[in-house]
Amino acid sequence: MPEKALSYAAAAITAATLAGAAVGYLYLAHILRPAPAGVACPPGPPHDLRCVSYQIIVSPPFFVVAGALIGTWIAYALVRLYAARDQRNFSRLEGMVAAAILLLLTIWIIALHPGVEWNWNNGLGWDKVAIFFLVAALARLAIGVASIAGPPGGLILAFGLPAAFAGLGYAYITNFQQPPVGHSCPSQAPPSACVYQPLIGESGPWIVIGTLAGVWLAYAVATSRSGSSRVPVPLEFLVAVAALTVAIWWALVVGPNQAGQGYVDPFIVAVALAALLRLLIAGWTMRKETSRLVAS
Numbered sequence: 001m002p003e004k005a006l007s008y009a010a011a012a013i014t015a016a017t018l019a020g021a022a023v024g025y026l027y028l029a030h031i032l033r034p035a036p037a038g039v040a041c042p043p044g045p046p047h048d049l050r051c052v053s054y055q056i057i058v059s060p061p062f063f064v065v066a067g068a069l070i071g072t073w074i075a076y077a078l079v080r081l082y083a084a085r086d087q088r089n090f091s092r093l094e095g096m097v098a099a100a101i102l103l104l105l106t107i108w109i110i111a112l113h114p115g116v117e118w119n120w121n122n123g124l125g126w127d128k129v130a131i132f133f134l135v136a137a138l139a140r141l142a143i144g145v146a147s148i149a150g151p152p153g154g155l156i157l158a159f160g161l162p163a164a165f166a167g168l169g170y171a172y173i174t175n176f177q178q179p180p181v182g183h184s185c186p187s188q189a190p191p192s193a194c195v196y197q198p199l200i201g202e203s204g205p206w207i208v209i210g211t212l213a214g215v216w217l218a219y220a221v222a223t224s225r226s227g228s229s230r231v232p233v234p235l236e237f238l239v240a241v242a243a244l245t246v247a248i249w250w251a252l253v254v255g256p257n258q259a260g261q262g263y264v265d266p267f268i269v270a271v272a273l274a275a276l277l278r279l280l281i282a283g284w285t286m287r288k289e290t291s292r293l294v295a296s
Contacts, residue, residue, distance in 0.1 A: 013075040020071020024063035034058035050112050070136040077143040089147035102137050106130050149222040162214030169210030173203045200255040200263045213274035224285040247271050
């Protein structure tokens with residue numbers, strides 16, 4: 001990389017690091033607005049492990065440092081996207097490390113509940129804490145998808161399609177919420193259905209499923225346009241089947257306990273439509289490749 005380009009890259013990464021730190025602080029202060037430990041922690045010793053962990057997670061230094069690291073990670077990915085267009089944008093090691101960190105953070109955050117009171121300020125809970133890190137992982141995944149089609153069109157595809165599908169999920173659940181709305185679980189529901197699970201009647205699960213579907217379909221379109229797949233087809237198939245099975249199983253098992261049967265069928269239909277769109281793109285790709293082979 002030329003010296004001038006290197007200096008620009010360093011400046012961009014530094015700016016993204018500072019921006020990420022600012023975003024982390026603003027997210028904590030203006031969106032999460034956590035309750036003080038004296039209110040959130042259950043009665044008992046103030047130095048209980050769960051209470052200490054809660055104080056760490058909702059402290060400004062934690063979100064500032066996390067935001068700065070995320071900003072650095074995303075900026076590094078963007079620099080690689082433009083500086084090395086013909087190379088893989090991410091490695092298996094990076095994916096494994098990122099997945100492990102995200103999984104451990106999610107387990108740590110969920111494990112605190114119900115040891116502390118996560119539901120503060122009109123229902124913001126542990127899932128709103130975990131979503132901060134999930135969005136970062138999805139943004140990094142989208143940049144990897146964009147590297148297949150190439151910038152800047154790849155970036156528009158990789159971020160635009162997930163945003164559109166997330167919007168569709170939010171629009172559906174906002175306009176067609178049914179009683180009882182998922183903001184509170186029925187009294188007869190088992191505790192596990194509401195304590196550790198996202199609520200199927202709220203917007204969160206629909207936005208997440210829409211975003212994941214958008215990233216998956218953006219990857220399908222990018223590979224179809226470029227003519228090369230960065231993920232082996234059997235691996236994509238196995239991951240897709242596993243993810244679809246988990247989503248459908250969650251809706252069938254947990255959904256009725258939370259808000260009756262009314263949300264289960266639409267949720268399964270939404271998941272099935274995403275899979276159907278992926279199959280249609282695969283069919284279009286196979287047809288295009290067949291026509292190219294016949295023409296040659």
